[in-house]
Amino acid sequence: MKDSHEQRIQNQFGAFCVRVLKNEARHIQRDYASLLDQEKPLDELTASELEQTAVWDDYFMDEHVFEVLGLPVVVTGNVLADALAQLPEGKRDVILLSYFLGMTDREISEKLHIVHQTVSKRRLVTLKELYEYLVKEGFEWPDM
Template sequence: MIEPDRTEWQVRCAFNAFCKLVLKNEAINIYNKRKQRQAKEMTISDLTPQEKNQIYTLDKQYEGEDGEFFQVAGKKITPQLLAEALRNLPIEKRKTVLLYYFFDKSDIEIAELLEIPRSTVQYRRTSSFKRLKRFLEEHADDWDD
């Protein structure tokens, strides 16, 4: 076995001591940060009922007296308008959208079910969105009921 010369050995020892010191200081920093964070944190069970009510909000998506609707970008979208937009899609695109969003099917499952390539399913879904968006933008303001 070849013995390292004295200066190389001293360099190794100094580097070893430096590494140990860095790791020790990093562990101390982590410990201190964790302690500070725990001092600021509070469990949900420790909150008062008033504080618990402040940590969440409910969206008021549906409004209106006559019927339900929701607003997107200042446009009033009713369930009837959305149903009409879906009815205006070609049947194969409508099937794809309904299977994907209402029956939680993946593109692969839809492709197997309809016996078409997966890429066709993706194309139908994305192009359907464009058509639905365009229809809703055009008819949202003048749709009553």
């Protein structure tokens, strides 16, 4: 009797498992059909729909490369790059070497073959010119 009772419980459990699996399979099929109704192949999208899916990266859009002594110097920001582009090459080189490549006045004077004091004077005059240009262009200075 114990064997038939265990057999009946195993059969009930087996039937329960089959029902659960069938129901789960039905739910998966329903969910899959629902997804297929919502999805559309890319080749069936209109130009307008396809454009809505596009993402445009703007990396490097406001980066400008200046060359100083054969070295590329990347300047970020259109206004600043425009201001630097307005400068004569000698003044621009001092600013780029000093602020963008981190060189000391002595290193700059050796690289450009000019007197050490000239580097300092040229940088001060050029910074004033850059400031005036940026103010004229409406550049808003961040609060400090």
